[in-house]
Amino acid sequence: MTLPEGAVLPVVQAPSTVLSTPGESVDPTAPEILQLAADLLATMKVSPGCVGLAAPQVGVGAQVFAVDVTGHPKARTTHGAFVLCNARIVEASQWQKGREGCMSVPDLTGDVKRASRLVVAGYAPGSTEETHITTDAFEARALQHEIDHCAGLLFLDRVAGAHAVYARKVYL
Template sequence: MTSPEGRVLPVVTAPAAVLSAVGDEVDPTAPEIVQLAADLVATMKVSPGCVGLAAPQVGIGVQVFAVDVTGHPKAVTTHGTFVLCNAKIVEASRWKAGREGCMSVPDLTGDVKRAGRVVVEAVLPGSGDPITVTTDAFEARALQHEIDHCAGKLFLDRVAGAHAIYQRKVYL
């Protein structure tokens, strides 16, 4: 199966309603989901510093997201660029706080406690094949962040309080 050409989509920002709604599960073999997967990757690749992008962030309330932490200084394990549908965390351990940002909350970052090791079960777009991803460190954080988007949660919903939210630094 050939992949469609990805289109760059506009990213929605909080308080857009789609960001706080639980996304629908999808049929990963549906042509519109295969196209969405390509669009998420294309949009992520043109967005500086972006290591993950979920469908709700482009205004589509479904459980599909792309991740690629390749080359990020905090990455330990990396599986390259991949897209998952209907992802669920089945194991989580080694909890640790870390700083997160988000394209849908462009002016803020926050300290979020997340698992440093996760096992995620999902389905691949296009083939519909089930997959299990076991990862750690920054890639595990990115997966949890994107799964949260699909569940209608932003990183701001996971911070310990206002003391753990920071104005994003702007580098000129």
């Protein structure tokens, strides 16, 4: 499926209510979802360091997200740039704590415990056939982070407490 030309959208920041509201299930074949998928990929591409972006982060209350951890130093397995609709975790194991940041919470990072081995089911834009992605390490973390966005959760909702939240370092 070829996506339309994507537009770069503004990224919503906490405490916007769209970030804390579970997204709606979508029809992955709907033209507006194909456009949203293209927009998420286009927005990611121009955002330095971005490895994932969910529909709620661009103000759309839908269960759609894009991920691309290609070239990230912590990535072991990578499936390139992809978009999933209505994703759900099928299997999760080997939990590990790791530092996370988010474009919607630009000034903070936090330690979050997530599965480092993961199987996710969902739908590619334009497809009615469910697909499964088996991954690990950093890509697994990115998928869980984006699935959380679609459920109305931020990484701050997953930290163990204030002691696990840090001011983001600014590199000049």
